[in-house]
Amino acid sequence: MEPNHNVVKDIQIAYIGGGSRGWAWGLMSDLAQEGQLSGTVKLYDLNYDAANTNAVIGNRLSERSDAAGKWKYEAVPSLKEALTGSDFVIISILPGSFQEMHSDVHLPEEYGIYQSVGDTVGPGGAIRALRTIPIYVELAKSIRTYAPDSWIINYTNPMTLCTRTLYEVFPEIKAIGCCHEVFGTQKLLASMLDEMANIPNVNRRDIKVNVLGINHFTWLDQASYQGMDLFPMYREFAHRHSKDGFEGSEEGHWMNNHFASAERVKFDLFRKFGLIAAAGDRHLAEFMPHSWYLKNPETVHEWKFSLTKVDWRKQNQRDLIAKSARLAQGEEEFAIRPTGEEGIDMVKALLGLGDIVTNVNMPNRGQMGNTPLGAVVETNAIFGRDSVKPIISGELPPEINSLVQRHIWNQETILQASLNKDKDKAFRAFVSDPLVNISPEQARELFERMLDNTKSFLPEWK
Template sequence: MKLTVVGGGSTYTPELIDGFARLRESLPVDELVLADPATDRLELVGGLAERIFAKQGHPGKITTTSDIEAAVDGADAVLLQLRVGGQAARNQDETWPLECGCVGQETTGAGGLAKALRTVPVVLDIAEKVRASNPDAWIIDFTNPVGIVTRALLQEGHKAVGLCNVAIGFQRKFAAMLDVDHSRVRLDHVGLNHLTWERGVRVDGEEVLPKLLAEHAQELADEIGLPREVILGLGVVPSYYLRYFYKHDEVVRELKAKPSRAAEVAAIEKQLLDMYADPALDEKPELLSKRGGAFYSEAAVDLASSLLNNTGDVQVVNTRNNGTLPFLPDDAVIEVPATVDARGTTPLPVRPLEPLYAGLVAGVTAYEHLALEAALHGGADRVFNALLAHPLIGQIEYANGLTDRLLANNRDHLDWA
């Protein structure tokens, strides 16, 4: 089995490597290719990857390359975890929206749109190379904004599934709170990528969300940055990304008062790369946990294993709506539990989504449609329309100012700007 990781030079890749090594029984990889244009980083990450495999007794071969066509040639699955423009572009995404009084975040709001515009054309080019090499290969997208990027891939007919670590993170946290093995925990997880709610938590089929809320509401509130009373009143656990919607103005004030998350991550990455250069290091360092993306490796291995081994188990994925949420278009990409096998993903039935959540989901879905149109076809008018439609923006003055700033900060990445 050959797997390829595009963006393999990321400082986060050792977390993924550790997962492949630990979980090799469920996903026996013969060759793991790390592909990245940043050859200096790739050399460091690739060396550590080899040492992790060797220490854990994994017989697979690690290959590094900056040649995407060679990397995906003959691959059974391709994982996408790339960041066009690197942390420098992310830093811009997190700062210039604040000048207009809007949230600066890499996947939500205007910053998320900028990332989508830079990313979608690059991802589709890679996907065409995958299709030319092996049309049966699966593309697993962890590249943000996952919902928009996955929708672009599916719209072009690629065999793609989107992946996010929010659901698995909640599953593991709830399991720890309940003192049960995580495999016994199932989530009623529903919404869009980075716009989800946990409406139910079952252990061995028994609903335990009321118990969780009664005993751990304050801990959960602290985790997601929302008031305890709101969580108890709603009776659900929102994703921490809902804070950008429910407490927008407060978040803007907080973001203006501190360095960007991109600046923090850049500092962490510098330390990590220094560590990776140490030939004695043969395991992922503890510092990597501060990089973000907890449990991604387990989620990625589970998803790849289910697709390639036809297991038919249930996982939370980003997949085509196809009537699951009847108030959305069929081609919308939603994030819900689905059966995963060699044919792909089939969403489980979802009980009707309450109006409190359905309205926001519908609005963001409309924005994502317009964002994808802008990413595919360009044009300042399409950028403006997407921004105007976004529930976090929605005013002409804001959309005009954000359009100007988005284009000014992304000309190097947008050939039409």
């Protein structure tokens, strides 16, 4: 971001999923640290009380002397009210409840299918998509009606299909999908520079990368620091840590942190394919054949990452609800700290406060070669005033591209199945996923059971 000391006031942000105790608080923290912006954030959530509690928390934060950015937070009862007059729309929702997520993640385990996340691909990702797409169809229609000129920033998973649905329904929409997984890989490269070249404290933003792929299955074919090609060093780094992994100062952290890993999957994929896999191990593993990294819990343990249990998410939610009450009542002070996300930097760039280059999910208009036009891909893009221009990023080598294309076409099939309420088409995508390593008969049984567990979100399906 280039320095710019202008101040933009009266920005209108609609936050869809405004009762969130994660992303919403992160947005508040980042806005509080940004003195060049101010305005109103309208919080809309199916749980109005949760959104209203967040409004109280946000307004308390904005009143503090250490909050550089001054914002008014307002819970609103309707999507129309949230969207009308908005300059930016941020979407971060949980499609369904943890009950549906429990089925997505854990029912396949009865059939020997293990998923580390279950929100993007695999059987869990497919079923989650089927209940998410109808929600995004309605969001796209509402945006077209009430906020056609606003910029849409999506954080919800499955990222690819959420973004793809917005463009399918409203082709002129100005929407981007944002994900921080590539940032984690840049941080890993910074740690590598410290260990291998004795260059400490490198800011991950100073590591320049070329991004190719789809969300959670991204790859780097270029990486440099101050003109230094990092691939030769990474080759040595991956070889050095391929057996035991790399965790820096947090050795063993992956065993008690559901979101951590020792990067062994990432190193293994580099040694197999020669490019840097640029997502967390938990996500990368789900795109590969089940026998590679997710054969069973013992295999997962050997690769030093975790199966994120939904029971943990439920307990975490209870803890966050309790924290929410404390924050709203002033019993606990909101901690202002950087999230590491780039959403506010994107907003500033779109308002003309300096250009940035970062990775985003957008329909392929030629920025990624040997890939269907219109399919949502993740590459770098240049952000400027009211403009996001994807960068021509080249193409993946055939051996990686074949893996990526399988998922692209599966996701396209799921989209069409959802739009047409075609259960047979949905099953074809489900059974074609590389994690579904069971007989077609077992796959059909599992599919029907999982679909039944999410049927309340598919009211028009037969």
